[in-house]
Amino acid sequence: MNQQAYNKFEGEEIHTEDLNINRQTINSQHHQSQQQRESIVDESVRLKKKTAYQFRALFYKSIALQSKQIGTNLCQIFTPLICLIFVFLIKKLAENQFGTTFSLDYPFIFNVPGMYSWYPFIDNSTCLEWYAYDFEKNATDSTRSFVGYNNGVDEEQPQGLLKNIFQNKNKCQFEPKYNEKTVSRNVPFFKMPPENTSINEEIYESLQILNEVPYQRGIDLNSLDIIPDGAVQFQEASKEKLVYKVQINDLRIPEYHRNNGITKYRFKLENMEQPVSELRVAEGQISLIDLISRAYLQTFNENVWLVSGIQYMPLVGEDKAFIMRIISITGASLYPLALSLLLPIFMYVIVLEKEEKLLEMMKMNGMRMKDYWLMTFLFSLTLTLLTYTLFYLFGYFILGLSFFTETSLSLLFVCFFGWGLSQIALSFFFQVFLSKARSATIIGYLLSIWTSLIAVTINAAVYPDPYQLPFTMRLYPPLGFSRLMYIFSFACSNGQCFRRWDSITDEIKDCIIFLYVGFVVFTLLGVYLHEVIPQEFGTQQHWLFCLRKLRKRNKGNDFDSSMVNQNYEGLQEDEDSKQEREFVRNIEDHSQYPLVIRDLRKVYKPVGGRPEHVAVKNLSLHVKKGEIFGLLGPNGAGKTTLISMITGVYAPTKGNAWIAGYDIVNNIEMVHLNMGVCPQFDLLWPDLTVEEHLLFYARLKGVAPSEEKAKVERAMKEVYLEQKASYKTAELSGGMKRRLSVAISLVGDPSIIFLDEPSTGLDPKNRRKLWDILSECRGKRAMVLTTHSMEEADVLCSRIGIITNGSLRCIGQSVTLKKNYGKGYHLYINCEKKKQQDRSAFDEESHQSDSGTQEEIKDNLFKYIDQIIPKNEKKPSFNMNFIFQIPNDNLKVSQIFDLLEKEKTRLKISDWGISQSSLEDVFMSIVETAEQ
Numbered sequence: 011m012n013q014q015a016y017n018k019f020e021g022e023e024i025h026t027e028d029l030n031i032n033r034q035t036i037n038s039q040h041h042q043s044q045q046q047r048e049s050i051v052d053e054s055v056r057l058k059k060k061t062a063y064q065f066r067a068l069f070y071k072s073i074a075l076q077s078k079q080i081g082t083n084l085c086q087i088f089t090p091l092i093c094l095i096f097v098f099l100i101k102k103l104a105e106n107q108f109g110t111t112f113s114l115d116y117p118f119i120f121n122v123p124g125m126y127s128w129y130p131f132i133d134n135s136t137c138l139e140w141y142a143y144d145f146e147k148n149a150t151d152s153t154r155s156f157v158g159y160n161n162g163v164d165e166e167q168p169q170g171l172l173k174n175i176f177q178n179k180n181k182c183q184f185e186p187k188y189n190e191k192t193v194s195r196n197v198p199f200f201k202m203p204p205e206n207t208s209i210n211e212e213i214y215e216s217l218q219i220l221n222e223v224p225y226q227r228g229i230d231l232n233s234l235d236i237i238p239d240g241a242v243q244f245q246e247a248s249k250e251k252l253v254y255k256v257q258i259n260d261l262r263i264p265e266y267h268r269n270n271g272i273t274k275y276r277f278k279l280e281n282m283e284q285p286v287s288e289l290r291v292a293e294g295q296i297s298l299i300d301l302i303s304r305a306y307l308q309t310f311n312e313n314v315w316l317v318s319g320i321q322y323m324p325l326v327g328e329d330k331a332f333i334m335r336i337i338s339i340t341g342a343s344l345y346p347l348a349l350s351l352l353l354p355i356f357m358y359v360i361v362l363e364k365e366e367k368l369l370e371m372m373k374m375n376g377m378r379m380k381d382y383w384l385m386t387f388l389f390s391l392t393l394t395l396l397t398y399t400l401f402y403l404f405g406y407f408i409l410g411l412s413f414f415t416e417t418s419l420s421l422l423f424v425c426f427f428g429w430g431l432s433q434i435a436l437s438f439f440f441q442v443f444l445s446k447a448r449s450a451t452i453i454g455y456l457l458s459i460w461t462s463l464i465a466v467t468i469n470a471a472v473y474p475d476p477y478q479l480p481f482t483m484r485l486y487p488p489l490g491f492s493r494l495m496y497i498f499s500f501a502c503s504n505g506q507c508f509r510r511w512d513s514i515t516d517e518i519k520d521c522i523i524f525l526y527v528g529f530v531v532f533t534l535l536g537v538y539l540h541e542v543i544p545q546e547f548g549t550q551q552h553w554l555f556c557l558r559k560l561r562k563r564n565k566g567n568d569f570d571s572s573m574v575n576q577n578y579e580g581l582q583e584d585e586d587s588k589q590e591r592e593f594v595r596n597i598e599d600h601s602q603y604p605l606v607i608r609d610l611r612k613v614y615k616p617v618g619g620r621p622e623h624v625a626v627k628n629l630s631l632h633v634k635k636g637e638i639f640g641l642l643g644p645n646g647a648g649k650t651t652l653i654s655m656i657t658g659v660y661a662p663t664k665g666n667a668w669i670a671g672y673d674i675v676n677n678i679e680m681v682h683l684n685m686g687v688c689p690q691f692d693l694l695w696p697d698l699t700v701e702e703h704l705l706f707y708a709r710l711k712g713v714a715p716s717e718e719k720a721k722v723e724r725a726m727k728e729v730y731l732e733q734k735a736s737y738k739t740a741e742l743s744g745g746m747k748r749r750l751s752v753a754i755s756l757v758g759d760p761s762i763i764f765l766d767e768p769s770t771g772l773d774p775k776n777r778r779k780l781w782d783i784l785s786e787c788r789g790k791r792a793m794v795l796t797t798h799s800m801e802e803a804d805v806l807c808s809r810i811g812i813i814t815n816g817s818l819r820c821i822g823q824s825v826t827l828k829k830n831y832g833k834g835y836h837l838y839i840n841c842e843k844k845k846q847q848d849r850s851a852f853d854e855e856s857h858q859s860d861s862g863t864q865e866e867i868k869d870n871l872f873k874y875i876d877q878i879i880p881k882n883e884k885k886p887s888f889n890m891n892f893i894f895q896i897p898n899d900n901l902k903v904s905q906i907f908d909l910l911e912k913e914k915t916r917l918k919i920s921d922w923g924i925s926q927s928s929l930e931d932v933f934m935s936i937v938e939t940a941e942q
């Protein structure tokens with residue numbers, strides 16, 4: 011490497027070379043302008059075809075990516091079909107479960123205690139039936155004695171009104187609370203609560219007891235007959251008037267009821283295996299009032315008999331409606347959900363390309379966002395149509411659901427198509443706010459599921475048919491689409507599917523129209539917000555960027571000298587940098603050079619209280635054909651900003667740059683066709699192969715279909731990846747991925763390639779391999795290399811520019827920089843260590859007297875060096891290795907050589923060498939000066 015450095019030192023000075031080139035340029039001006047015209051014609055043809063090629067690139071990339079994800083695709087297509095199968099099964103289940111049962115009438119129940127047990131279909135589980143009764147606080151004694159009592163115990167003669175309650179003398183066992191004796195009673199019987207306790211207090215107490223009793227849920231607590239079936243509170247009772255209130259045990263917990271035939275049935279129909287239990291509150295109330303009314307009547311005339319009974323209206327018709335309601339609600343909730351599941355997938359694809367910076371990479375390689383959105387839209391639409399068509403065909407032909415077979419096909423098509431479009435637009439919109447693919451998937455699914463659930467609640471519970479969805483809700487496509495599905499599904503469940511367009515209501519019309527309006531609005535919003543809302547990577551545009559673009563277009567393509575800031579005061583530039591600026595200013599034909607940067611400036615606007623920041627200050631430089639130009643600088647110097655401006659990621663604040671003669675301000679598309687970018691990190695799709703990557707970028711850069719294969723093969727050859735053409739990038743090693751990134755920048759024969767720290771993360775072997783590749787390619791194109799490895803810059807770069815604080819601090823060949831900024835040379839001296847340990851051997855060998863210990867050797871050496879090179883600077887030494895920095899002035903290497911060789915033995919020098927200051931010294935010295 012030193013030899014190489016030495017050769018460079020011997021080389022010509024850069025500005026002389028440039029002046030030579032300038033002279034040649036003038037001489038061959040005519041010939042070149044002819045060539046230039048031809049190339050412009052050629053480029054404009056390329057540009058025209060570019061849109062078609064980009065479409066091809068994006069289309070094939072999407073196809074290639076999709077073809078690698080068979081499982082996901084099948085899920086995409088089949089999930090909606092699974093939802094359909096679910097609707098179908100629910101329909102079948104509902105029909106089987108309820109269809110036959112309720113086609114029979116409900117049993118008729120006589121309101122005579124005990125009689126229900128005679129009824130053939132009724133299973134009377136318990137004979138017990140009892141009520142609590144009480145009096146209102148201010149009830150009179152005459153009321154109390156009129157009511158009397160009938161507590162079901164034969165020995166205690168019943169009295170008053172309650173005596174006339176017809177009783178069934180079954181002698182039911184009754185287990186009272188508080189360990190009272192078990193008694194047998196006639197039913198029904200009426201029991202008063204203990205003194206000073208109200209009925210409700212009594213019931214409350216009983217409930218607490220029940221709550222403490224361990225029980226098995228679902229099993230009736232038949233033995234715990236502690237809660238009455240009902241309660242009566244008498245206010246007034248006389249021959250003229252009977253005023254009372256009734257309560258019935260309507261507690262919804264099954265364990266609080268017994269099967270008593272009044273409030274609860276267990277009935278078993280002939281063809282049923284299991285009895286059915288039901289809580290019957292209303293019948294219980296009627297029954298209790300009927301018992302008391304009948305008793306009251308008999309008080310006046312014991313020969314009068316009322317026989318009444320209770321029976322439900324037959325429920326056959328109701329049941330059918332119930333089944334259909336289930337189906338319509340299931341359909342109304344599942345159809346929109348099934349057809350919304352593409353949303354998370356679309357969001358995932360866009361956000362993934364954003365997160366992995368693939369979008370930025372594509373943009374740097376000339377992809378226009380409008381082409382990207384259009385292609386993404388078309389691809390998503392193709393998937394949508396495929397999925398929805400299968401959904402329809404499956405529902406129509408396989409399951410034969412009336413929703414599909416009887417609703418107008420054109421009506422369904424307009425709705426499905428509108429929803430498909432809206433869904434894609436919503437994915438464009440929601441992706442703006444997301445930067446992680448995983449969260450995009452989760453949020454996408456949540457959006458689909460939650461919207462469907464909310465919509466079904468709104469449709470079925472808040473605005474069920476025939477109510478109409480409020481107008482504002484029709485505006486939001488997911489709600490509108492769910493409403494359409496609900497209306498169609500509900501209509502079909504009533505046997506009145508929408509077969510024709512003329513039967514559609516205004517509500518349906520609105521929902522359909524706003525699907526399409528929503529598509530336009532959300533698409534525009536998504537595309538616009540993507541540009542103006544800060545994303546994790548990429549440039550944020552001004553919110554009026556569309557107007558600015560329009561203005562720029564009207565302005566034309568001429569270079570505007572007012573765009574250049576002519577104030578160079580305060581720039582930390584050396585003489586060479588100033589000459590470089592002068593040289594660039596005098597360039598008339600920019601197409602002669604792969605890259606010309608003229609007074610490029612970038613000012614980051616003040617954001618959130620942060621002051622404005624000038625990241626690049628009027629920087630000028632040029633790069634020649636075949637040159638590898640090293641762009642060095644400390645962190646934050648402005649290298650990335652400079653390259654981002656040149657590659658079109660950021661717009662320059664002032665100044666301009668030309669790539670192969672095309673300027674970045676007005677002709678960025680042609681710029682992209684003529685440059686290649688190898689980013690710092692490998693921005694690759696893990697599922698695409700090496701060849702697919704290269705084909706994609708070749709197409710993106712406008713390589714014609716007839717040439718693309720050959721160019722891709724050449725690029726693979728250049729980086730020694732031909733054998734790995736069919737490997738997915740996920741299967742490549744880190745070094746191979748890096749080489750692929752370089753190949754991507756090479757493909758399409760660009761005039762200039764930007765390599766951003768290309769060897770980051772490579773092991774020494776792979777780094778050297780990469781250097782070989784870059785060196786081999788240098789003859790064909792120019793390269794701009796940013797790196798923090800001085801060794802890399804030294805080995806590869808024919809010229810180096812060091813940027814500090816946004817200005818080009820110095821520029822030149824490595825040796826020139828070392829000469830100008832390096833602190834001279836380094837003298838390395840190793841003294842004999844071994845002889846230390848084996849002094850006698852050393853003495854014998856050298857035939858010298860003992861010259862002492864390590865310290866003495868060091869002292870002797872330092873004295874001698876001070877004597878021959880008075881201005882030396884001693885660097886830290888270790889283990890008898892000494893380094894001296896020696897200045898450039900008056901240095902004669904040959905003299906030092908002679909002197910040291912002569913004194914070598916005396917000074918016990920085993921080895922010595924001299925080298926020029928390294929590039930790292932130059933870098934450090936420049937950076938330190940800039941920081942002062």
Ligand SMILES: Nc1ncnc2c1ncn2[C@@H]1O[C@H](COP(=O)(O)OP(=O)(O)OP(=O)(O)O)[C@@H](O)[C@H]1O
Pocket residue numbers: 614615623624625643644645646647648649650651652
């Ligand atoms: N988007 C931005 N908005 C505001 N300031 C920015 C922005 N991007 C970069 N800067 C600032 O501009 C300066 C130059 O940054 P830049 O990334 O170009 O440096 P660099 O030389 O590439 O650094 P590194 O070697 O660390 O990548 C820094 O001070 C940085 O903080």
